[in-house]
Amino acid sequence: MKSNLLLTLFGLTLSVASAANTEDQRPFVGPSPQLAHSGGKLRTNKKRPLKGRFLHITDIHPDPYYKTGATFDSGCHSKPKKGKDKGKGKGKLDEDGDGSDEIEEIILGKEDLAGKWGSGVSDCDTPMSLVNITFDWLKKEWAHEVDFVVWTGDNARHDIDRSLPRTPQEIFKLNRMVVSKMLDTFGTDVPIVPSIGNNDIYPHNVLAAGPSHITEEFLQIWKHFIPSDAAHVFERGAYFSQEVIPDRLAVISLNTLFWYDSNTLVDGCGDHSNDPGALEMDWLEVQLANFRQRGMQVWMTGHVPPHMGHYYDNCYLRYGDLALRYQDTIVGHLFGHMNIDHFFFIDVDELEATSLPKAEFSAFSNVSSLVGPRLHHGSDLAGSGRYRIQGRSGAQSLQAELKKDFGEMPGPRILKMKDYAVMNVAPSVIPTYYPGIRIFTYNITGVAEDRLDEDLFYRGGDAPDDDDDDDLEEDDDDMEIDPTKKRRGGHRHSKPKDDCKLPQNEDKPHCTFKSKPRHFSKHSPSRTNRPLTPLGYSQFYLPTIDKQSSHPPEWEVEYTTFKAKSLVPPSSSHSNDTTLTQPLPVPLHLLPGYDPAIFTPPAEGDNKKAKQKVKDKKKKFKKQLEKITPFRMNDLTIGNYIKLARMLVIEKKMWSKFSEIM
Numbered sequence: 001m002k003s004n005l006l007l008t009l010f011g012l013t014l015s016v017a018s019a020a021n022t023e024d025q026r027p028f029v030g031p032s033p034q035l036a037h038s039g040g041k042l043r044t045n046k047k048r049p050l051k052g053r054f055l056h057i058t059d060i061h062p063d064p065y066y067k068t069g070a071t072f073d074s075g076c077h078s079k080p081k082k083g084k085d086k087g088k089g090k091g092k093l094d095e096d097g098d099g100s101d102e103i104e105e106i107i108l109g110k111e112d113l114a115g116k117w118g119s120g121v122s123d124c125d126t127p128m129s130l131v132n133i134t135f136d137w138l139k140k141e142w143a144h145e146v147d148f149v150v151w152t153g154d155n156a157r158h159d160i161d162r163s164l165p166r167t168p169q170e171i172f173k174l175n176r177m178v179v180s181k182m183l184d185t186f187g188t189d190v191p192i193v194p195s196i197g198n199n200d201i202y203p204h205n206v207l208a209a210g211p212s213h214i215t216e217e218f219l220q221i222w223k224h225f226i227p228s229d230a231a232h233v234f235e236r237g238a239y240f241s242q243e244v245i246p247d248r249l250a251v252i253s254l255n256t257l258f259w260y261d262s263n264t265l266v267d268g269c270g271d272h273s274n275d276p277g278a279l280e281m282d283w284l285e286v287q288l289a290n291f292r293q294r295g296m297q298v299w300m301t302g303h304v305p306p307h308m309g310h311y312y313d314n315c316y317l318r319y320g321d322l323a324l325r326y327q328d329t330i331v332g333h334l335f336g337h338m339n340i341d342h343f344f345f346i347d348v349d350e351l352e353a354t355s356l357p358k359a360e361f362s363a364f365s366n367v368s369s370l371v372g373p374r375l376h377h378g379s380d381l382a383g384s385g386r387y388r389i390q391g392r393s394g395a396q397s398l399q400a401e402l403k404k405d406f407g408e409m410p411g412p413r414i415l416k417m418k419d420y421a422v423m424n425v426a427p428s429v430i431p432t433y434y435p436g437i438r439i440f441t442y443n444i445t446g447v448a449e450d451r452l453d454e455d456l457f458y459r460g461g462d463a464p465d466d467d468d469d470d471d472l473e474e475d476d477d478d479m480e481i482d483p484t485k486k487r488r489g490g491h492r493h494s495k496p497k498d499d500c501k502l503p504q505n506e507d508k509p510h511c512t513f514k515s516k517p518r519h520f521s522k523h524s525p526s527r528t529n530r531p532l533t534p535l536g537y538s539q540f541y542l543p544t545i546d547k548q549s550s551h552p553p554e555w556e557v558e559y560t561t562f563k564a565k566s567l568v569p570p571s572s573s574h575s576n577d578t579t580l581t582q583p584l585p586v587p588l589h590l591l592p593g594y595d596p597a598i599f600t601p602p603a604e605g606d607n608k609k610a611k612q613k614v615k616d617k618k619k620k621f622k623k624q625l626e627k628i629t630p631f632r633m634n635d636l637t638i639g640n641y642i643k644l645a646r647m648l649v650i651e652k653k654m655w656s657k658f659s660e661i662m
Contacts (some may be wrong), residue, residue, distance in 0.1 A: 320350070
């Protein structure tokens with residue numbers, strides 16, 4: 001489907017950009033750190049103790065042309081013309097990035113004008129003021145509290161202002177600027193694993209196979225993050241893997257643009273194909289096989305989530321096939337792009353439905369799309385690569401699809417956990433709704449070298465997979481399903497499996513699994529809490545982003561997947577990392593209602609009034625913890641996600657909270 005003419009024109013377009021300036025673009029911050037590197041890898045002189053936490057950040061979309069008091073229609077680039085509510089025209093760089101030149105000109109009561117710190121529920125991008133306070137907060141609170149960073153792309157503004165079109169040079173400069181922020185925040189000894197987003201390229205969405213000007217440029221921009229031995233593969237495809245805990249844990253950075261059905265320069269992931277998407281799948285399978293052979297665990301990360309509403313069908317099938325065939329090696333899947341906080345499942349029946357002939361596939365009325373609220377073709381923003389957002393109603397179609405899918409999962413006596421993989425889609429820094437950032441916690445028992453215990457680790461081998469008892473066990477007291485409440489026991493795609501002996505069925509998942517090795521075990525970290533198992537995440541947000549104030553908004557805990565008791569130390573001590581083998585998910589001072597007096601034993605001379613005051617503080621603190629712990633998950637294993645999905649459908653209050661968070 002690629003013509004020589006199209007590729008020639010594309011190459012000419014890219015050649016307009018001159019060689020990128022190698023100086024890091026760091027507006028509004030101090031000088032960049034001096035970094036020693038060799039072969040693309042940073043030299044680190046000290047070894048940090050593991051904290052059992054990592055950061056997932058996505059969709060920053062910085063916009064240096066954002067102007068406080070500008071109209072939404074202008075992409076927050078131009079203020080209203082005199083005597084009018086709306087204006088058009090070129091924006092001008094805000095030199096100091098704090099909006100101080102414009103804040104006094106805000107017309108009070110005008111809800112469609114850009115705020116100083118960002119504009120929630122709008123099509124505007126992220127002002128530099130929000131970028132700066134985000135990295136300032138990360139540097140202050142998390143630079144020494146995380147083991148690595150997962151960063152899933154989109155580090156340039158959208159192309160939503162026709163009077164101020166993007167250029168390749170600007171996109172590269174914005175990416176360099178965010179890289180500089182990352183290095184200034186986390187220094188040289190925290191592994192950072194970036195992945196390319198659909199707005200990190202010009203034009204957006206479309207990327208041909210490399211080596212190309214784009215892949216070579218990003219190899220330079222990310223030179224501190226890409227292992228030197230991965231450079232050749234990266235130039236070809238803009239994907240790589242990084243061992244964030246040597247010989248224990250790796251993060252695979254996927255280039256999802258080769259699988260994205262909006263990329264018209266590729267043609268999917270056909271078997272035995274030389275298309276870049278197929279070659280990436282081949283590479284990914286080799287990576288997973290090698291990591292499994294070494295007894296390691298892997299996080300899969302990328303920009304566009306793997307779903308039939310986003311991927312070419314054969315790419316979705318191949319990704320789902322690998323996700324399930326290496327379930328014992330993959331601890332989780334992390335993506336961005338949609339700017340809507342949610343999770344969904346890839347499962348065998350979903351893959352079976354996707355592999356049906358087109359005519360039969362379209363007849364399935366219950367097949368989930370999960371494509372999200374896309375822009376209408378008639379919109380001014382239709383070509384920008386953005387989703388149309390109109391208040392929180394923009395996620396309603398997604399909510400409906402998820403609720404139906406969760407409600408039609410098979411019952412616990414029928415469902416096989418080996419047939420499921422969980423996809424996590426994180427909220428964005430760009431204030432499509434509220435800016436969001438996630439801090440994941442994982443089990444580090446025995447992982448540190450000074451207390452290494454090999455017996456604790458799961459080691460998948462060539463022996464038959466240990467999964468004799470594959471039924472879902474309901475063993476979580478906090479997530480008991482009320483037996484008096486009825487639920488449907490069928491599945492949205494339940495139908496008899498086709499005969500694998502017939503040639504037309506050889507590529508269907510249930511047949512593929514018979515011809516290729518499939519690795520799963522109830523003892524693997526994705527299924528049972530053991531070293532490297534994800535225990536939960538805590539999500540932070542900026543609920544006062546639209547507040548017109550000269551004081552920056554403060555990041556707060558929006559919710560956490562943990563139980564309340566998991567957020568506090570088991571003893572009177574409130575040390576976060578010296579008395580506990582597994583550090584607390586969130587440093588205590590970041591929890592709402594925290595007061596050191598709560599964890600201080602009463603003095604002998606304290607009177608009743610003083611003791612009552614402490615009791616009141618404890619009571620208030622407990623209520624605050626209950627508010628931010630709506631899901632009360634034991635950990636983020638597949639079984640607990642399945643339990644959560646069921647509870648969301650059964651409990652109206654829980655679904656209401658889930659919808660509110662989305």
